[in-house]
Amino acid sequence: MQSSSSQATSHLLRVTDTDRPFTRDFKDLFSTLMVSLKLETNRSFFAKYEYSFTSEQALSNLSSLKFLQSSRIPDPNDPSRIVITTTATTFSMSRDVALSICQHFVQARFIDPVGGRNSNGGATFVAKGGLYQMTTKGIAVLQRFCARNGITARHVLDIIESPRNSMRLLILERNLATDRLLTDSATVEVIFRRFAGQDGPNIIPGLSLASSSSSLAAARKIPRQPGYPNGVLGVRLAKDQRINGKTFTYVFSGRTAADWLMDCCTTIDEREPYAIGALFVLHRLVVLARDDPDYRPSRGNGDAPFIPTDTALYAITPEGQAVCGWKYLSPTGEVTPPNSGSFDTPREGADSNKARLRYILNDPSLRLLFREFLIASFCEENLSFYLELSEFMDDYAALKATKQLADPSMIRRTFATAYGMYNTFLASGSPCELNIEHSLRRNLAIKITLAMREQSPDEQCLDEVLALFKAVQTYIFHLMASDSVPKFFIVPRYTGILQQHDFESVR
Structure with a gap:
């Protein structure tokens, strides 16, 4: 015998004081949308794109989105009976709001147009004729949502089990009341260790950043998928660069830093990687090696303590290298973290x-x-x-x-x-x-x-x-x-x- 009951809730997106959705709600909305889509193979300009969807499909589904969860619980008083409970969560919004939300998904690097981003790393969600795919970051967000909610739909499992699911996201801690990132000095150092490379520096052989402001743009064209596929490798570094008469050991551009922090972390707004980069500077983990005089900060970015462009170059300081443990690099380049033995404390139990x-x-x-x-x-x-x-x-x-x-x-x-x-x-x-x-x-x-x-x-x-x-x-x-x-x-x-x-x- 079976009995059933249901719960229905209508979900309102909480917004921060900067008018963006709370991260948890935003990721749940994105994942619910992805589950609702077919994620098929579509054609665009004679090429096939797996697990893709059209902008029209996304906007149509977002206008009236419903997520159903069912559970089958044996009746504790009568094991022969099964209690089936269905919970329905609905999101409802106008087409204009849906279009704005989809643009936020693009900005958060959850989805990309199949043709890739423009030369500045930007992209736009178009209302008609657009074809999109989830990024490795978006797939990682979807996987966590599915694991939490027990979703086993075949079309979703196909992409989660595919080689495209390679991102190991850095889950950033946030203030529960405001949704702002927690940025105490110890947390900044933890983020920096992953950013710089937890298994050692990610040095790109032959990469030269100091010769011209456009050299990095030539070395790293924005691919269709995010430039950092797994979140384990750190930011791309050039070794021993001479800039303005001074040699710096580990150098990266402001743009590659912003890309890593956006691709590999649970950041959902471009202002967040800029703020984290500024904290790296504030805590003397990195130093500005070459300025970008043409950069004009957007409103809300203050006096541009961090410059996210190709021209601006940063170097990891000796303090930053010490935080990462790189001052213990062997002559062969092998990383040996300091104090790699077990944590020894007299108090046990x-x-x-x-x-x-x-x-x-x-x-x-x-x-x-x-x-x-x-x-x-x-x-x-x-x-x-x-x-x-x-x-x-x-x-x-x-x-x-x-x-x-x-x-x-x-x-x-x-x-x-x-x-x-x-x-x-x-x-x-x-x-x-x-x-x-x-x-x-x-x-x-x-x-x-x-x-x-x-x-x-x-x-x-x-x-x-x-x-x-x-x-x-x-x-x-x-x-x-x-x-x-x-x-x-x-x-x-x-x-x-x-x-x-x-x-x-x-x-």
């Missing part, structure tokens, strides 16, 4: 690992590295659930404090969000299923099933569900502290960074 985890969760730079480690260990869902529930509980406390839960529609909306988390992380067979105790999962299933049967769940029902969520969060915290943290501390790539933090004083 469960309490010390819990203290370390609290320290990591409260430090944006370490949280970024810890997430990277968990992705490689195939257990990122633990951190994602912990952080998302913390954010949700803060929002719920604010709703309680302001008496907004007196409105039944607000309770239904809040419960829909809670159910979405349950369906993603906690339901049996969910796409990001957490490894929790059977009794805890069963209690959750009972409470969720009963709540779903109620036409109007009340605040007490919501409190009971969230109390169980909190118990899961505590369980996951202990799991990460006992299993993931000790392993994280002995990874050679991270030990040099971890030794810069005073974990001994943490209690």
Whole structure:
């Protein structure tokens, strides 16, 4: 026997104080659109383009976009019965708004026109006659969305399983309330290590940048796909360049820096890579070796502390090389990171690992590295659930404090969000299923099933569900502290960074 229920939500895009969509909502909207498209092989000027779509198809689907999620949960009180719950999330917008959103997708480097970008790296989304493909960055965003939501549509899996899916995105930390990038000095150094090359400098043999302002444009024409295919290789560097009478060891152009930060990170606005580049300069990780007198900064870019052009050349400073560990380069060019042994600390045991985890969760730079480690260990869902529930509980406390839960529609909306988390992380067979105790999962299933049967769940029902969520969060915290943290501390790539933090004083 089967019974069914449904939840329907209409999604409003949150916007920042600079009038751009919040990153999470923006990526979800993009991924939902890609799932809705056929992604077929199309022709353009006698050439075939796989996994492509037309501008007309994108605009038509965006005007009334719906994303359905279904879950099949055994009834805890009667295992012979299956409870099927369908959640529908809809996006609705005018054609003009849809056109603007698609242009944002192009600017975020999620999609490219099949003919490639122009000589300045720009591109426009045209309303008629355009043919587009996802970039490697866009495919990486789509893959994370599909993994989280359990999407197994064949046309989507085909591109995720194809060689085009090669990008290892750097997931940047953001302020949950404002969506601004977190840019403390430690986080900037973490970003810089990936930017400069975590496995050593990405030196292009024979590349000369100092001879003329156009040499890089000739060396790197904008390809149809982003110039950086995987996010592991750092920015393209020229070795030993003599500029204005001075020799610089590692040199790159402002444009290639902006390209790397846009192609390989979860940046979605061109102002963000410019701001990160400016922070590299501010923290003396790079220095301007040659100015571009013709560059005129756009509004909002201040006095152009970072110049994203071919003419402007930057060099990695000795301080930047020390941050990357390059001052330990062997005569053969092999990179040997400093302090590559295990992280040695006298305090061990469960309490010390819990203290370390609290320290990591409260430090944006370490949280970024810890997430990277968990992705490689195939257990990122633990951190994602912990952080998302913390954010949700803060929002719920604010709703309680302001008496907004007196409105039944607000309770239904809040419960829909809670159910979405349950369906993603906690339901049996969910796409990001957490490894929790059977009794805890069963209690959750009972409470969720009963709540779903109620036409109007009340605040007490919501409190009971969230109390169980909190118990899961505590369980996951202990799991990460006992299993993931000790392993994280002995990874050679991270030990040099971890030794810069005073974990001994943490209690």
